Amino acid sequence: GAGVSQSPRYKVAKRGQDVALRCDPISGHVSLFWYQQALGQGPEFLTYFQNEAQLDKSGLPSDRFFAERPEGSVSTLKIQRTQQEDSAVYLCASSGQAINTDTQYFGPGTRLTVL
Amino acid sequence: AQKVTQAQTEISVVEKEDVTLDCVYETRDTTYYLFWYKQPPSGELVFLIRRNSFDEQNEISGRYSWNFQKSTSSFNFTITASQVVDSAVYFCALFRTLTFGKGTMLLVSP
Numbered sequence: 001g002a003g004v005s006q007s008p009r010y011k012v013a014k015r016g017q018d019v020a021l022r023c024d025p026i027s028g029h030v031s032l033f034w035y036q037q038a039l040g041q042g043p044e045f046l047t048y049f050q051n052e053a054q055l056d057k058s059g060l061p062s063d064r065f066f067a068e069r070p071e072g073s074v075s076t077l078k079i080q081r082t083q084q085e086d087s088a089v090y091l092c093a094s095s096g097q098a099i100n101t102d103t104q105y106f107g108p109g110t111r112l113t114v115l
Numbered sequence: 116a117q118k119v120t121q122a123q124t125e126i127s128v129v130e131k132e133d134v135t136l137d138c139v140y141e142t143r144d145t146t147y148y149l150f151w152y153k154q155p156p157s158g159e160l161v162f163l164i165r166r167n168s169f170d171e172q173n174e175i176s177g178r179y180s181w182n183f184q185k186s187t188s189s190f191n192f193t194i195t196a197s198q199v200v201d202s203a204v205y206f207c208a209l210f211r212t213l214t215f216g217k218g219t220m221l222l223v224s225p
Contacts, residue, residue, distance in 0.1 A: 033213070041217055043206070100211065106159055
């Protein structure tokens with residue numbers, strides 16, 4: 001398919017483990033976004049890339065959260081020393097323009113459960 | 116402060132009824148974009164509409180219509196003749212700040 005894909009779709013981690021979540025954006029899309037969606041809430045912005053440059057990481061909740069997009073395509077969101085409050089769905093979105101007001105197309109998300 | 120309020124947490128209707136989902140926003144920006152997304156049970160957010168702050172024309176797409184009123188900072192979404200497949204959570208969002216509302220769950224029963 002030509003949409004945004006994310007892997008894994010589900011991840012269970014023990015508290016204290018590190019996890020890595022992958023996002024494959026739509027081919028050619030310049031901008032990539034990560035969101036965190038808690039149960040019953042709307043998505044909350046975490047970070048934004050334009051090509052390989054991380055232009056905004058103001059939404060990352062702590063220094064345990066780290067994102068990268070080294071070649072301007074695939075992105076990885078890493079969470080170190082996971083805590084129970086990190087349990088959520090992590091959504092990735094991409095857009096074709098180098099602005100953050102363009103239409104974003106979302107992937108199916110990764111549901112992270114921290115025990 | 117940037118904020119999006121969707122006051123209706125959950126709405127239940129019977130098929131073929133019309134339903135309006137409310138969205139009120141707050142922003143100090145003069146240029147901004149408003150969006151509606153649908154999140155079905157599968158979890159993937161589906162884009163419905165994008166509207167910039169300078170375009171106050173209402174828009175209709177099939178059974179969907181949107182009413183943007185800058186004077187009241189509202190961007191409401193109406194589904195005409197609802198169908199069971201419309202059951203989902205609907206999110207209103209304000210971009211430049213990438214702020215989403217908490218969503219309205221719409222349940223359409225046969």
